[in-house]
Amino acid sequence: MTEHHATTEHHYWQGAFIGDEEAGRRLAALATTVEDVLAAPLETETVLAACDALARALGDPQHPVRARLGALLPAGEDPALLDELALHLGRTELTRKLRRELGGAAPGRLNRPDARETVYEAWAPVGLVAHIAPGNAASVAPLSIVEGLLAGNVNVLKTSGGDTLFTQHLMAELGALDPTGAVAGRIVVLRFSSARQEWLRLMCAPADAVAVWGGESAVEGVAAHVPPGCRLVEWGHRISFAYLAPGAGQAPAALEALADDVCRYEQQACSSPQVVYLDTDDEHEVFAFAERFAAVLAARPAAGPAAEAPDPAEEAELTTTELVARLEEHLGLTRVFAAEDGSWRVLADTRSALTASPLHRSVWVKPLPRERAIATLRPMRRYLQTAGIAGSRGDIAELARLVLAAGVTRVTPLGAMLSGYSGEPHDGVYALQRYSRRVAVQADARFATTACLDDLARPLALPVPAGPLLGKDDVRELNRHVARSDAELYFHSGGSTGAPALSLFSYDDYDTQMRAAARGLLAAGYDPEGDRTANLFYCGGMYGSFISFFSILERLGGVQLPLAAGPDHRATARALIEHRADTLFGMPSYLWQLLREEADALRAYGGLRKIFYGGEHFTDEQRRTLRETFGIETVRSITYGSTDLGPLGYQCVESAGGVHHLHADLHSLEIVDLEADRPVEPGETGRLVFTTHARRGQRLGRYVIGDLGRALPGRCPCGSHAPRFELLGRTGDVMRVATYFVNHRRLVAIAQESTRYSGELQSVLTRDEVRERLTVRVERSAAPGPEPLREAFLTGCPELASAVGEGLLDLVVEAVDGASLDRSATSGKLRSVVDLRR
Numbered sequence: 001m002t003e004h005h006a007t008t009e010h011h012y013w014q015g016a017f018i019g020d021e022e023a024g025r026r027l028a029a030l031a032t033t034v035e036d037v038l039a040a041p042l043e044t045e046t047v048l049a050a051c052d053a054l055a056r057a058l059g060d061p062q063h064p065v066r067a068r069l070g071a072l073l074p075a076g077e078d079p080a081l082l083d084e085l086a087l088h089l090g091r092t093e094l095t096r097k098l099r100r101e102l103g104g105a106a107p108g109r110l111n112r113p114d115a116r117e118t119v120y121e122a123w124a125p126v127g128l129v130a131h132i133a134p135g136n137a138a139s140v141a142p143l144s145i146v147e148g149l150l151a152g153n154v155n156v157l158k159t160s161g162g163d164t165l166f167t168q169h170l171m172a173e174l175g176a177l178d179p180t181g182a183v184a185g186r187i188v189v190l191r192f193s194s195a196r197q198e199w200l201r202l203m204c205a206p207a208d209a210v211a212v213w214g215g216e217s218a219v220e221g222v223a224a225h226v227p228p229g230c231r232l233v234e235w236g237h238r239i240s241f242a243y244l245a246p247g248a249g250q251a252p253a254a255l256e257a258l259a260d261d262v263c264r265y266e267q268q269a270c271s272s273p274q275v276v277y278l279d280t281d282d283e284h285e286v287f288a289f290a291e292r293f294a295a296v297l298a299a300r301p302a303a304g305p306a307a308e309a310p311d312p313a314e315e316a317e318l319t320t321t322e323l324v325a326r327l328e329e330h331l332g333l334t335r336v337f338a339a340e341d342g343s344w345r346v347l348a349d350t351r352s353a354l355t356a357s358p359l360h361r362s363v364w365v366k367p368l369p370r371e372r373a374i375a376t377l378r379p380m381r382r383y384l385q386t387a388g389i390a391g392s393r394g395d396i397a398e399l400a401r402l403v404l405a406a407g408v409t410r411v412t413p414l415g416a417m418l419s420g421y422s423g424e425p426h427d428g429v430y431a432l433q434r435y436s437r438r439v440a441v442q443a444d445a446r447f448a449t450t451a452c453l454d455d456l457a458r459p460l461a462l463p464v465p466a467g468p469l470l471g472k473d474d475v476r477e478l479n480r481h482v483a484r485s486d487a488e489l490y491f492h493s494g495g496s497t498g499a500p501a502l503s504l505f506s507y508d509d510y511d512t513q514m515r516a517a518a519r520g521l522l523a524a525g526y527d528p529e530g531d532r533t534a535n536l537f538y539c540g541g542m543y544g545s546f547i548s549f550f551s552i553l554e555r556l557g558g559v560q561l562p563l564a565a566g567p568d569h570r571a572t573a574r575a576l577i578e579h580r581a582d583t584l585f586g587m588p589s590y591l592w593q594l595l596r597e598e599a600d601a602l603r604a605y606g607g608l609r610k611i612f613y614g615g616e617h618f619t620d621e622q623r624r625t626l627r628e629t630f631g632i633e634t635v636r637s638i639t640y641g642s643t644d645l646g647p648l649g650y651q652c653v654e655s656a657g658g659v660h661h662l663h664a665d666l667h668s669l670e671i672v673d674l675e676a677d678r679p680v681e682p683g684e685t686g687r688l689v690f691t692t693h694a695r696r697g698q699r700l701g702r703y704v705i706g707d708l709g710r711a712l713p714g715r716c717p718c719g720s721h722a723p724r725f726e727l728l729g730r731t732g733d734v735m736r737v738a739t740y741f742v743n744h745r746r747l748v749a750i751a752q753e754s755t756r757y758s759g760e761l762q763s764v765l766t767r768d769e770v771r772e773r774l775t776v777r778v779e780r781s782a783a784p785g786p787e788p789l790r791e792a793f794l795t796g797c798p799e800l801a802s803a804v805g806e807g808l809l810d811l812v813v814e815a816v817d818g819a820s821l822d823r824s825a826t827s828g829k830l831r832s833v834v835d836l837r838r
Contacts (some may be wrong), residue, residue, distance in 0.1 A: 010191040012168040015184035031206035034128045049463045050178040052091040059086035072166040100423030101430040110453035115556040116529040118443040120453045123436040125152035127208035134213040135160040141167040151435040161193035238270040238385035243277045245391025255296045257415030267359040271386040274357035277368040283350040290348035290365040294337035297344045317358040373402045381407025388417040451519030459721040460664040465691035486697025491544040493643040503644040506697040513646035514551040520650025528558040536586035539564040543826045573598035583610040589830045612638035621758035652718040658727030738808035740799035750796035767837045773810040779818040786813035
């Protein structure tokens with residue numbers, strides 16, 4: 001981050017520290033600044049990447065960022081605050097928050113919530129959010145800005161005039177960790193006194209939402225500056241209480257848990273209990289409980305040095321409250337139990353009305369029979385927050401419903417009133433929804449294959465990947481260290497190029513990927529409303545294809561026959577005909593076998609219209625056969641992906657062969673040289689290297705997947721800005737044969753071009769004592785004969801002709817039944833190259 005030295009530069013404005021005079025000038029032009037910034041959308045991934053980088057820095061005791069910020073903590077603030085911020089700013093927590101509050105990890109993209117309609121919805125920023133931060137909670141201000149950023153807003157925040165510059169520097173570090181500058185461009189942090197009303201007015205005048213942290217007086221002071229139509233988001237003071245069912249107050253564990261809630265933060269949190277209600281109308285029971293609880297408080301250690309001592313006004317309130325309660329003892333209304341040094345007090349009161357506590361370990365104990373709970377509590381509904389309930393399971397269920405009806409927004413067990421969970425609503429609302437608008441765009445039939453409207457408007461720019469290249473062994477090692485909470489779904493790869501590899505996913509990551517693949521399938525021309533789909537991918541053995549496409553169709557709302565690939569082709573064909581399937585999902589090798597074996601029945605049926613395939617490719621001759629023999633109109637890739645990375649690319653209606661669009665909302669793509677880690681020239685063939693961004697459980701950066709390809713220039717005729725690339729085989733397709741390199745895909749092309757061969761083709765490499773042997777295995781039913789194919793290979797591939805001519809290689813073409821070709825037992829994929837050399 002940029003260093004600054006002038007002590008008068010108390011304000012952080014879009015990446016720079018400035019002084020009062022400059023801040024005043026910029027405040028006067030804030031509306032124009034906001035308009036300029038909002039012209040370019042903020043990608044959620046940009047925010048997540050910067051926050052996650054800051055979280056890692058804060059969580060590292062040796063990191064210089066942590067040292068710099070630790071020196072700016074307010075006096076008496078526990079350095080553990082930095083660890084708390086590291087937790088809340090991490091990708092895992094923020095992604096979970098986004099999903100819970102806005103439904104997904106990229107809520108700002110205009111996607112189709114119902115794939116059967118060309119209606120697009122998204123969460124859009126309100127625009128400018130003005131945050132008025134409290135002076136007594138150092139983590140609130142930065143986290144409030146992060147919430148505004150996650151919703152895509154420009155944020156201007158006021159800290160009090162007596163605060164340190166902790167928030168300013170924390171936001172400066174966050175902005176510096178975003179290489180695009182987009183995050184810094186949406187942050188302004190000002191330090192000034194609330195007495196400076198003109199600055200407060202200038203902050204709020206152009207705001208679309210004003211978030212205020214504080215009590216009624218703070219809210220009222222800001223509300224006067226909030227313009228009509230602007231949302232006033234109040235994060236004000238709240239009152240919380242404990243509620244004990246009959247008998248619950250007898251348990252020592254319950255008393256200890258209640259004392260934990262009272263003593264933690266010295267009742268300074270909104271969720272700290274100020275009143276303990278007993279489900280009774282017996283005043284003797286109230287007094288007895290208060291005495292027992294007083295003994296528990298008396299045994300607690302004194303407040304730590306970091307605790308904020310009562311100021312003179314608070315001391316006066318504590319003294320007054322206790323004196324009044326002691327006076328009312330003479331009327332039989334109260335009983336007071338208090339420490340001699342004034343460090344705690346329990347005030348038993350026979351009246352049920354909710355009474356605010358003077359805090360600092362001061363607790364009211366009151367009777368409240370459950371039948372009077374709503375009438376007693378509802379008048380204070382604007383101020384109610386947490387109820388800690390103790391009792392039987394039935395008591396908790398009934399009392400929870402009662403207090404929620406009365407206005408409470410949180411119910412917890414005793415001992416957990418100040419604890420929360422990731423994504424928890426605050427004061428009955430989700431913050432991100434308060435800082436967002438739900439927007440919609442209705443489109444016509446021209447957009448049937450457009451899954452995301454944003455792809456037609458602009459390219460998606462994600463953070464530039466960095467770090468070393470990773471291979472499959474590196475990813476296997478990473479899988480060994482995935483957190484248990486993120487290892488929720490286990491998949492094995494198909495094993496067509498080696499032993500099956502294990503891949504781990506969280507359910508959130510799996511859902512994100514299935515929704516992306518579903519959008520890609522729409523772009524390929526799948527019609528969720530009209531198509532009747534047979535899912536014929538392989539299932540079992542922890543292989544993910546069938547399960548994944550089941551999930552994809554479920555999210556699309558498509559009609560599905562979950563048949564799976566099976567050996568009984570006649571039964572499969574019968575099911576297709578009986579249930580009027582017109583669309584097939586599956587591996588090309590399996591679909592080819594099915595159609596060839598059941599050709600008569602399926603031709604007579606005549607209902608098949610579409611094939612969406614994955615894992616392999618159909619040759620041009622096979623596509624021609626599908627069209628001319630079976631009347632299939634659409635043959636298109638269902639997705640391009642891998643078990644460990646998920647969906648990587650998709651075809652649109654303008655794509656053919658190996659051409660795919662990148663799933664740019666999930667991944668970045670590099671194409672690097674075949675031998676070195678450097679980018680190829682535009683249009684040249686290289687190794688495909690993917691970095692996945694939208695992954696909570698794993699960070700897979702710069703993963704060399706084993707495929708070859710080239711980037712395609714220009715915008716696709718479909719109108720999408722998503723980058724395009726063409727698959728050109730796998731690195732394993734290139735065979736080193738008798739000192740020559742031969743590409744298996746070249747042999748497939750030669751067979752197709754020279755003899756119109758339309759079947760499958762497999763290369764088998766062996767070696768004897770004299771020379772190597774390449775056996776090209778072809779399907780007997782589709783081959784013109786071994787000798788014409790052998791001559792075609794020698795003519796079309798000079799490397800083979802040289803190796804054979806030099807006596808280094810025997811070339812054999814073998815015609816076999818398609819079922820005898822070597823395939824992966826898990827996925828059914830044809831093993832293109834089988835190397836049996838030792």
